[in-house]
Amino acid sequence: MTDSVEAQDDSYAAARLRLLTEEARSGPPRRAALAALTDRWLGGLATDAAAATGTGGWALLAVGGYGRGELSPRSDLDLVLLHDSEKSVGALADRLWYPVWDLGLALDHSVRTPDEARKAAADDLKVQLGLLDARHLAGDTALSSALRTSVLADWRNQAPKRLPALLELCQERAERQGELSYLLEPDLKEARGGLRDATALRAVAASWLADAPREGLEEARTRLLDARDALHLVTGRATDRLALQEQDQVAAALGLLDADTLLREVYEAARRIAYASDVTWREVGRVLRARDARPRRRLLGRSRSVPAGNAPERVPLAEGVVEQEGEAVLALAAKPDRDPVLPLRAAAAAAQAGLPLSLHAVRRLAAAARPLPVPWPAEAREQLLTLLGAGESTVQVWEALEAEGLITRLLPDWERVRCRPQRNAVHRFTVDRHLVETAVQAAGLTRRVGRPDLLLTAALLHDIGKGWPGDHSEAGEVIARDVATRIGFGTADADTLALLVRHHLLLIDTATRRDLDDPETVRAVAGTVRDTSTLELLAALTEADALATGPAAWSTWRASLLAELVERVAAALDTGDVPEAADRDSTAEEERLAIEAARTGGPVLALHAHAEPDGEGEALDEGLGVELLLAAPDRPGLLAQAAGVLALHRLGVRAADLRAVDPVGEGQVALLSWRVSAEYGALPETARLRADLARAFEGTLDIEARLAEREAAYPRRRGITPPPPRVSVAPGHTSQTATVIEVRAHDAPGLLHRIGLALTATGVTVRSARISTLGANAVDAFYVVGKDGSPLSPPRAADVARQVEAALR
Numbered sequence: 092m093t094d095s096v097e098a099q100d101d102s103y104a105a106a107r108l109r110l111l112t113e114e115a116r117s118g119p120p121r122r123a124a125l126a127a128l129t130d131r132w133l134g135g136l137a138t139d140a141a142a143a144t145g146t147g148g149w150a151l152l153a154v155g156g157y158g159r160g161e162l163s164p165r166s167d168l169d170l171v172l173l174h175d176s177e178k179s180v181g182a183l184a185d186r187l188w189y190p191v192w193d194l195g196l197a198l199d200h201s202v203r204t205p206d207e208a209r210k211a212a213a214d215d216l217k218v219q220l221g222l223l224d225a226r227h228l229a230g231d232t233a234l235s236s237a238l239r240t241s242v243l244a245d246w247r248n249q250a251p252k253r254l255p256a257l258l259e260l261c262q263e264r265a266e267r268q269g270e271l272s273y274l275l276e277p278d279l280k281e282a283r284g285g286l287r288d289a290t291a292l293r294a295v296a297a298s299w300l301a302d303a304p305r306e307g308l309e310e311a312r313t314r315l316l317d318a319r320d321a322l323h324l325v326t327g328r329a330t331d332r333l334a335l336q337e338q339d340q341v342a343a344a345l346g347l348l349d350a351d352t353l354l355r356e357v358y359e360a361a362r363r364i365a366y367a368s369d370v371t372w373r374e375v376g377r378v379l380r381a382r383d384a385r386p387r388r389r390l391l392g393r394s395r396s397v398p399a400g401n402a403p404e405r406v407p408l409a410e411g412v413v414e415q416e417g418e419a420v421l422a423l424a425a426k427p428d429r430d431p432v433l434p435l436r437a438a439a440a441a442a443q444a445g446l447p448l449s450l451h452a453v454r455r456l457a458a459a460a461r462p463l464p465v466p467w468p469a470e471a472r473e474q475l476l477t478l479l480g481a482g483e484s485t486v487q488v489w490e491a492l493e494a495e496g497l498i499t500r501l502l503p504d505w506e507r508v509r510c511r512p513q514r515n516a517v518h519r520f521t522v523d524r525h526l527v528e529t530a531v532q533a534a535g536l537t538r539r540v541g542r543p544d545l546l547l548t549a550a551l552l553h554d555i556g557k558g559w560p561g562d563h564s565e566a567g568e569v570i571a572r573d574v575a576t577r578i579g580f581g582t583a584d585a586d587t588l589a590l591l592v593r594h595h596l597l598l599i600d601t602a603t604r605r606d607l608d609d610p611e612t613v614r615a616v617a618g619t620v621r622d623t624s625t626l627e628l629l630a631a632l633t634e635a636d637a638l639a640t641g642p643a644a645w646s647t648w649r650a651s652l653l654a655e656l657v658e659r660v661a662a663a664l665d666t667g668d669v670p671e672a673a674d675r676d677s678t679a680e681e682e683r684l685a686i687e688a689a690r691t692g693g694p695v696l697a698l699h700a701h702a703e704p705d706g707e708g709e710a711l712d713e714g715l716g717v718e719l720l721l722a723a724p725d726r727p728g729l730l731a732q733a734a735g736v737l738a739l740h741r742l743g744v745r746a747a748d749l750r751a752v753d754p755v756g757e758g759q760v761a762l763l764s765w766r767v768s769a770e771y772g773a774l775p776e777t778a779r780l781r782a783d784l785a786r787a788f789e790g791t792l793d794i795e796a797r798l799a800e801r802e803a804a805y806p807r808r809r810g811i812t813p814p815p816p817r818v819s820v821a822p823g824h825t826s827q828t829a830t831v832i833e834v835r836a837h838d839a840p841g842l843l844h845r846i847g848l849a850l851t852a853t854g855v856t857v858r859s860a861r862i863s864t865l866g867a868n869a870v871d872a873f874y875v876v877g878k879d880g881s882p883l884s885p886p887r888a889a890d891v892a893r894q895v896e897a898a899l900r
Contacts, residue, residue, distance in 0.1 A: 103132040104194055111164050111324065118317050125162040126153075133170070133187070134229040140186035141230070148175035149183060150230035152238070155199075158224035163320050165329035167197040169221060173234050174204060197329055205238045212242055216256055219246060220294050243297065250298035251382060254375050261291055261368070271361035273520050275354075275512065279319050280331040284361030286315055288368050301374040303367045304450055311360035318357055321345050333357070351512055358510040358521060366494045369487070370450045377416050409440035418449040427459035434460050434497055435474035442481035442488045450491075457495040466579040475501075475578065479530040479547040480537060489527050504570050507558025519641040522557045528639035529553065529632075536631040541624055545584060548575065549591040549632050556592070568593035587625060591632055594619055598633045602652035603746075603863040604833065604872035607659065611827045616656065617663045626664065630657045648746055648766060677752060681720060681762055685754040688722035694733075694784040696721045698777050717774060719767050723788060725751050725759035730857055731847025732787040733763060735794035738841040739783065739801070740775040742767040747843070747862035798841055818896035820888045821872070829858050829874035830883040832892055836899055838869045849898035850875065853891045855883065 106128055110121065130153070137151045155169035156162070168191060174180040184202050191198045203211065212219035222242045227235035246253065264281055271282035280286045289312045292303040321344035322330060325337055333341065338350035347353050406414040411425035411433050419441035427433050434456045441448040463471050478485060492498050499506045508522040520528055533550035537543035552574060556567025571592040575585035597619060605612045620626045633653060637645035677685065680697065688695045699718045719742075721733060730749060737744060746766035751759045769775075786792035816836035834846055843862060850857055855875040862871045875891070877883055883891065 103128065117320065119161075119313060122161045122163060122316065122320070125164075126157060126160045129157070129162060129168065130228055133168075133191075136190055137183070137187055137229040140183050143186065144182040146174075146180055146183045148231060148234070149173060149180050150232070150234040150238075151187070151228040152225045152235055153228055154221040154225045156224075158221070158226040160226065161316065163316065164323040165197070165327075166323075167199045167329070169199045170201075170228075171208065171222075171225065172200070172202045173208065173230070173238060174202065175234070205234065205241070208238055209241055209245060212245065213249075216253065216260060219253070220257075220290065223294055223297055246294070247298055250300050251379055254295065254298060254300065254379070257291055257294060258372055258375070261288060261372075270365070272358040272365065272510070273524060275514065275516075276332060276334050277357065277361070278332045279315050279322070279357070282361070284363075284365035284368070286312065286319070286331075288364050289315075292364075292367060292371055295371055295375060300378050301371055303371040307363050308367050311363035314356055314360040315364075317345060318353070351514075354512040355510045358512070362490070362494070362510065366490060369447070369490075373418070373447060408444055408446075409436050412437045412440045414444060414446060415449075417446065419444065419446045419452065420449045421452045421455060427456050428461060431461040431463045432468065432471045432474060434492070435471055435478065435501070438488050438492055439474040439477035439481070442478050442484045445481075445484045448488050448491045453491050453495045453497070457497055457500075460497075463501065465577055467577065469579060472579045476544050476547055479551060480534045480543070482531055482534045485531055485534070486527060493523075502574065504555055504558070504574060508555060511558060513557075517641055517643050520639070522554055525639055526551050526554055529635050532635035532638040533631065536635055540627050540631050542584075542587075542628060545587055545591070546628055546631050546635075548578075548580075549588055549595070549628065550635050552588065553592050553595040553632060553636060564593050564596065587628070590620075590625065591629055594629065595632055595636060598629055598653055598656060599637065599649065602656040603649060604861050604870060605831070606826065606829075606859050606861065606874055607652070607656055608750075609826045609828060609874075613656075613659045613663050616660045620660065620664070623661055623664050626657060626660055677754075677762070681722070681752075681764075682754060684720055684722035685752050685760045685762055688724060688760050689754050689758060692724055694721060694723040694781055694788060696777065696781055696784070698774065698780075717767050717769075719763075719765040721763040721765065721784070722760055723763075723784070725761040726788070727856065728847065728851040729761050729788070730763070730860065731844050731851055732794065733784060734843035734847055735798065735841065736780070736783045736787050736792070737765070737767060738844050739794065739797055740780060741769060741840070742775070743769075743838075743840065744843050744862060747860065749857065749860040751858065794844065798844075816896060816899040818892045818899065820885075820892050826874060826882070828882065829876050830855075830888045830891075832873045832875055832888070832895065834869070834871045834873070834895065834899070836869050842869055843871070845899060846871065846873075846895065849895040850891070852898070853894050854878065855891055856880075 107125065110116070110125055110128065113121075116124065133151065137149075141147070141149060150173040152158070152171045152173060153169065154171055156166055157169050162168075170187075172180060172184055172187065180202060184200075188198060188200055201208075201211075208222065212222050219242065222238070223246060225235070225239050225242070261283075264287060265283035268278050268282040268285075271277045271279070271284040274282060278285060289308070292308070296302045318333065318341060319331060321341045322333060322337065325340045325344055333353075335350075338353055342348070342350050342353035345353065347356065403416050405420075405422075407422070408414055408419060411422050411430060412419055413422045414420075419437060421427070421433075421437065425433060430436075437452060437456065438448060478488065481488075489498070493509070499509065505523065508526065511522040513520070513522060513525070518525060529550040530547055533546050537546060540546050549571070552567065552571045554563060554567065555570045555574070556563035556565065559566040559570075568589045572585050572589040575588045580588065597616065601612060601616055607613075620629055630653065634645070634650070637649065684695045684697060697720045699720075719737075723729060723733070734744060744765055744767055748764045749761065751761055753759055783792060787794060814837070816834065818835075819833050821831035821833055832850070836842060836846075847857070850873060855877060857873050858876050859874045860872065863869070875883065877887070882888075
């Protein structure tokens with residue numbers, strides 16, 4: 092390399108560094124300036140290299156993002172070196188590529204003749220998309236212009252075949268990467284609604300077959316590009332994944348308040364792009380279908396197909412709404428400026444028919460529709476409920492209304508939850524989408540309740556309080572009552588909705604964390620729900636909420652616990668009588684195991700693999716596939732010892748139930764019903780598991796030492812820093828026979844063993860326990876008593892909670 096070339100490289104590197112570190116310049120101006128700076132450098136390199144090698148008949152083109160004049164700090168340089176077929180450009184290419192590599196820049200390059208470039212584009216859709224943005228940098232402009240013209244002509248001629256392939260590519264990518272607007276660690280480029288989809292929309296527009304709705308689209312794309320720029324600068328890497336540990340820094344680099352604000356802006360941009368994509372691809376499908384249906388050539392003066400020019404068929408759906416070409420559109424006689432219910436009527440009709448609401452219709456409604464009076468007329472409320480009750484087709488219609496601002500106009504409180512992230516691995520959606528998904532799930536449960544209108548409304552509002560500070564259930568209660576009044580429900584119904592929202596977690600929390608055999612558990616729930624009608628609504632809402640949350644929130648086990656609790660509460664409400672505490676009847680197998688344990692004095696266990704689930708909603712069954720029943724003579728520390736042995740065998744405890752029985756009248760036997768899953772590999776042999784349990788109970792197995800050895804040999808990869816554990820005492824009315832200690836912590840191997848050790852160290856006895864794991868979070872409840880078998884005094888209970896929390900920290 093000559094001294095002059097080295098000087099050019101040094102000058103470019105210094106100027107690039109200055110540009111990237113200028114705080115005053117960011118966003119589109121910096122990307123354009125970086126592209127222009129790189130243009131001058133590469134153009135100079137290419138010109139000097141061509142002169143030095145005597146090469147002619149060549150042109151250097153930028154393609155892809157660089158071709159669009161947009162360079163992020165760590166973007167690849169996508170370059171094509173064109174040459175005519177008579178000249179070799181090997182020496183020229185070497186003098187171009189090596190300086191780029193020497194500066195540590197990522198390079199995606201190719202050397203082709205125009206014919207080779209066209210053939211590569213014909214064979215590879217991604218190559219063709221890159222060439223659509225080709226831009227001349229240096230060399231023969233005629234060579235560049237000819238290629239650009241021919242590639243664009245090829246794209247337009249082949250669009251009827253290439254666009255379906257592009258759609259398939261987008262759909263496959265979306266399946267792999269997920270929906271950008273709901274991911275906690277989204278890929279800004281590859282996920283659905285990301286920069287790749289924005290590029291695909293440019294390609295569709297270039298085909299001249301259809302165009303994307305442009306309002307807000309460029310702003311959304313710019314927002315994602317700005318976030319990617321900040322991510323590149325923060326990490327110093329060419330990454331597009333917005334990882335949790337980098338979100339605060341990226342937010343600060345963009346001048347935003349915090350990581351949640353960043354995610355909300357990213358989600359809003361992704362939704363705009365995703366919605367534009369949906370609309371555009373529907374239009375592409377309509378155009379291609381119309382082309383296929385065009386009349387063939389006339390033979391002997393007669394057309395062999397339906398004559399062109401016929402008006403598309405319009406099928407009435409509702410007052411002012413018709414179906415046309417696979418979409419719900421406004422009727423010709425519709426008057427949005429005189430019909431305030433029309434937006435809801437059109438949305439309900441579209442959803443019930445399983446049709447998308449056309450972009451033109453939504454925009455016309457947003458521009459002309461009058462606001463609804465408060466309270467809403469009965470028709471408006473019923474149309475909202477009809478929309479919510481349509482099931483899966485509700486989602487696309489709701490998104491169309493939201494994209495044009497109609498939802499927040501109808502329900503102003505919606506703005507606070509719109510695009511709000513949920514930093515909880517159990518939740519798969521943002522708050523607003525979770526509410527809509529809960530309504531979708533509730534639509535399938537309306538036959539179980541006497542008031543489906545209240546169920547659907549409660550589903551839409553149950554987490555509405557997450558947009559406000561404090562306990563979201565308490566805030567939601569106030570908002571739900573206000574919204575219910577606004578949309579026209581009477582006082583009694585508004586009170587019921589407020590109760591449902593305030594206590595929407597009551598049943599599942601009680602079923603999974605409380606002893607259902609304790610009369611106080613049933614009494615507390617019955618006192619809250621008041622009547623069986625509210626109970627059935629709350630049960631359906633609980634199931635819909637869990638199904639909409641994600642696989643970890645619902646399973647056959649959780650469903651059975653909920654059903655058992657609801658049955659007991661319903662019986663208490665029907666009779667007005669709460670039964671006294673009674674031992675739960677053991678199954679035949681539990682009784683057999685307990686008798687054998689009592690007679691042998693050792694542990695007895697059984698492992699059962701569950702059958703494959705039937706439906707998608709139970710595909711994971713909380714990640715569980717095995718039920719482990721264990722019976723052993725009761726003793727202090729038994730729970731900790733048993734959990735420790737399971738941890739040694741790499742069995743994760745996902746749920747557990749502990750209780751004591753006296754099967755032969757000769758002493759207490761602890762019955763533990765576990766739901767476990769192997770961390771990896773096959774399940775342990777039952778004989779080995781039983782042998783280790785026996786050794787642990789005899790005191791000849793040092794569980795702590797074995798766990799420490801394994802941790803030292805196979806240290807776990809450090810990930811995100813979870814919140815610290817929290818241990819608390821449940822309210823005194825939770826149980827009359829025991830004190831309930833609640834533990835909430837990040838799930839990890841051996842966690843239950845450590846909790847058991849900590850409780851044993853405080854001198855309390857664990858009478859029963861409810862263990863539940865949701866995703867990465869353990870939520871456990873331990874019913875403990877003192878040495879005299881009575882509940883602990885409040886000071887003693889608080890001290891136990893403090894000791895356990897300290898041990899876990």
